[in-house]
Amino acid sequence: MTIPIINTGDSSGLVACTHDYQVRCGNCRLNSLCLPLALESEDIEQLDSIIQRSKPLQKSNHLYREGDAFQSVFAVRSGTLKAYKTTDDGREQVTGFYFPGEIVGMDGISNNTHASSAKALETSALCEIPFTSLERLSTLMPSLQRHFFQLMSREITADQQLITLLSKNSADERVAALLLSISTRNSRRKLSATHFRLPMSRVDIGNYLGLTVETVSRVFSRMQKMDVLRVDNKEIEILDIEGLRGVAEIG
Amino acid sequence: MPNPVTTAPNAAAASQNTLNQLALAEKYACQGPRYTSYPTAPHFRDDFNVQQYIDWQMQVSSQESAPLSLYVHIPFCRDICYYCACNKIVTRKKGVAREYLNRLFHEIEIQSRLVGSHRPITQMHWGGGTPTFLDNAEITELMHTLASHFRLLDKGYREYSIELDPRTVDAATIALLKGIGFNRISLGIQDFDPLVQKSINRTQSLSSVSKLVESIRAHEFRSLSFDLIYGLPHQDRHTMAETLRKVVQLKPDRIACYNYAHLPERFSSQRAIDRLTLPEPHEKLLLHQIISDTLQDAGYQHIGMDHFVLPQDELAMAQAEGRLQRNFQGYSLQMADDLLGLGVSSISQLGDFYLQNERHLDDYYLRLDRGELPLAKGCRMNQDDRLRKHIIMSLICELQLDTTECNDQFGVDFNSLFSQQLLALLPMERDGIVKIHPHRIVVTDNGRPFLRNICMLFDAYLPKAASEAQTGYSKTV
Numbered sequence: 001m002t003i004p005i006i007n008t009g010d011s012s013g014l015v016a017c018t019h020d021y022q023v024r025c026g027n028c029r030l031n032s033l034c035l036p037l038a039l040e041s042e043d044i045e046q047l048d049s050i051i052q053r054s055k056p057l058q059k060s061n062h063l064y065r066e067g068d069a070f071q072s073v074f075a076v077r078s079g080t081l082k083a084y085k086t087t088d089d090g091r092e093q094v095t096g097f098y099f100p101g102e103i104v105g106m107d108g109i110s111n112n113t114h115a116s117s118a119k120a121l122e123t124s125a126l127c128e129i130p131f132t133s134l135e136r137l138s139t140l141m142p143s144l145q146r147h148f149f150q151l152m153s154r155e156i157t158a159d160q161q162l163i164t165l166l167s168k169n170s171a172d173e174r175v176a177a178l179l180l181s182i183s184t185r186n187s188r189r190k191l192s193a194t195h196f197r198l199p200m201s202r203v204d205i206g207n208y209l210g211l212t213v214e215t216v217s218r219v220f221s222r223m224q225k226m227d228v229l230r231v232d233n234k235e236i237e238i239l240d241i242e243g244l245r246g247v248a249e250i251g
Numbered sequence: 252m253p254n255p256v257t258t259a260p261n262a263a264a265a266s267q268n269t270l271n272q273l274a275l276a277e278k279y280a281c282q283g284p285r286y287t288s289y290p291t292a293p294h295f296r297d298d299f300n301v302q303q304y305i306d307w308q309m310q311v312s313s314q315e316s317a318p319l320s321l322y323v324h325i326p327f328c329r330d331i332c333y334y335c336a337c338n339k340i341v342t343r344k345k346g347v348a349r350e351y352l353n354r355l356f357h358e359i360e361i362q363s364r365l366v367g368s369h370r371p372i373t374q375m376h377w378g379g380g381t382p383t384f385l386d387n388a389e390i391t392e393l394m395h396t397l398a399s400h401f402r403l404l405d406k407g408y409r410e411y412s413i414e415l416d417p418r419t420v421d422a423a424t425i426a427l428l429k430g431i432g433f434n435r436i437s438l439g440i441q442d443f444d445p446l447v448q449k450s451i452n453r454t455q456s457l458s459s460v461s462k463l464v465e466s467i468r469a470h471e472f473r474s475l476s477f478d479l480i481y482g483l484p485h486q487d488r489h490t491m492a493e494t495l496r497k498v499v500q501l502k503p504d505r506i507a508c509y510n511y512a513h514l515p516e517r518f519s520s521q522r523a524i525d526r527l528t529l530p531e532p533h534e535k536l537l538l539h540q541i542i543s544d545t546l547q548d549a550g551y552q553h554i555g556m557d558h559f560v561l562p563q564d565e566l567a568m569a570q571a572e573g574r575l576q577r578n579f580q581g582y583s584l585q586m587a588d589d590l591l592g593l594g595v596s597s598i599s600q601l602g603d604f605y606l607q608n609e610r611h612l613d614d615y616y617l618r619l620d621r622g623e624l625p626l627a628k629g630c631r632m633n634q635d636d637r638l639r640k641h642i643i644m645s646l647i648c649e650l651q652l653d654t655t656e657c658n659d660q661f662g663v664d665f666n667s668l669f670s671q672q673l674l675a676l677l678p679m680e681r682d683g684i685v686k687i688h689p690h691r692i693v694v695t696d697n698g699r700p701f702l703r704n705i706c707m708l709f710d711a712y713l714p715k716a717a718s719e720a721q722t723g724y725s726k727t728v
Binding site: 161 | 349386387388390392395398423426427430469471
């Protein structure tokens, strides 16, 4: 559950592979976000033993599809995934984006089948955590279980807040809320809260927020004019975070 | 909003009624049970035969597919509210919630095996203490555990409610509660006056409450309920009018008003309240009257026992259709006959049995650690209890009693069995509280504040001179 430690600026000329999917939980830079929070090192080893690290998932490939049997949850180590459902008339409805340190796949817990599909938006490394092993381990490690419920509650909360956002708010408020959410999630990973690259397309953003692509683009240019954002294709710089909060109306 | 105590010329008629009601309140003020059960909890017995209950449950539970209602008790509070007489533990110690949840999960496991895991849970209520003493992860875990041991429903008609202390929750928790299946919220407001709040150690600003209400509405909870208390220190007609103005502005669907009973010798936290700051008895009756008048002027309907609801609320409609019930959580829709209480001090009503869990945490833990049901007290209703329960609950919920129905259902002759009570009702009829018809006893609109007085006539467990105050019950009005 990890982004490996990258030797940036190392003069030795050795560049560590940024997708070293074999990094163990104990050495993982994301381990405060991901499952092993507050675990003793011995516990981490136990957890490590149930985690399966597979080859990175290539862009546009599926991690699982709607209706697949639920067996595992996944921690994102690098890259980004989107979750989506297929509506009755065959259209795609994006239901969420998942960044490093976040857990994807919990939609399968209640019914034992995945309620949505998950697809990589860019090359992504994942740690697979078989749910039965996790349940077994949780009974031995109360703090693991607690952390798992914390993640679950965060997921449910985000979902509910999105539903509320979509049912009430204007296009500007929706876009601002998404940007703020990405900003907060970046700063949780100790990355810049104000300067980031959007991993998803305008189409996905529009789909997720229930807006047309044109509207999303118009909102971006409006916020540029207001000097709240600087937008260069997928590169986003938040110039006025208070201003953005004002737009999102989530003081 | 008309102020009911001033005598504006156009309110002359209304104020005459107010004066009449005040005179009646003065006359009928006495102590009595709130009838959240019959027999009432003080009459449950320690020497109750638990095995008899278990045998009965084993016999019925396997075929039982009737709906079930759940109550979950979280006894902890972060701060003490001086007025509170609930069974609670004030603490900020880390780990107490965990310790409790471990035992509660054990109880859930035992009870789901005994009572049946397949019965649809049409109603659920989390009370306390403060249910949101639990953090978001613990709340999720508790709901997850309940869902893995009982058949929770995602149907729109389910009533899943939780009590919130506005000081302990933010918008994120509201979102979570909605996400895990709650669709009703009840907020402990008590009073909006800063001095009153300070004197009961419960400071919560109007702005924080209205923000919360906004977020509850945004998440489309099906109903929002406020709890208010009258008779608190420093309350008077002016502060009450102001509190009610704010309440009415926030427009909760339901409002429950409670009478503060100052019993410092029984509840130590109440010793922090200066007796001299409490409203005088006459002023308190006036406060009660102001609440009743103001809320009804604002369009609320008094369904009884100081519960007020908006006319479009399900409770108002249910009362008209005779689908209202009263149990330990107050009034609700009649969806399940059986109620299973989980957690320390919780009360269950299953079949003919009333059961209460151990009231002290140590005892509750000890019993569960031994693998036993944590029951402390109980009572099995006999035929007479059932008849009287039917009478009392009909009066409280439907505001009337069909005596022919009593005769048919219980094979009795109501008029001869309760001739004493019928005689005692006569002066009440003269006071305009009830109306006695040949086969019906009807509680009048003016009689709603005196429901407890009417019901007490039919309570076989009250000492004969029920009006003499020695029972420790709170005042009826």
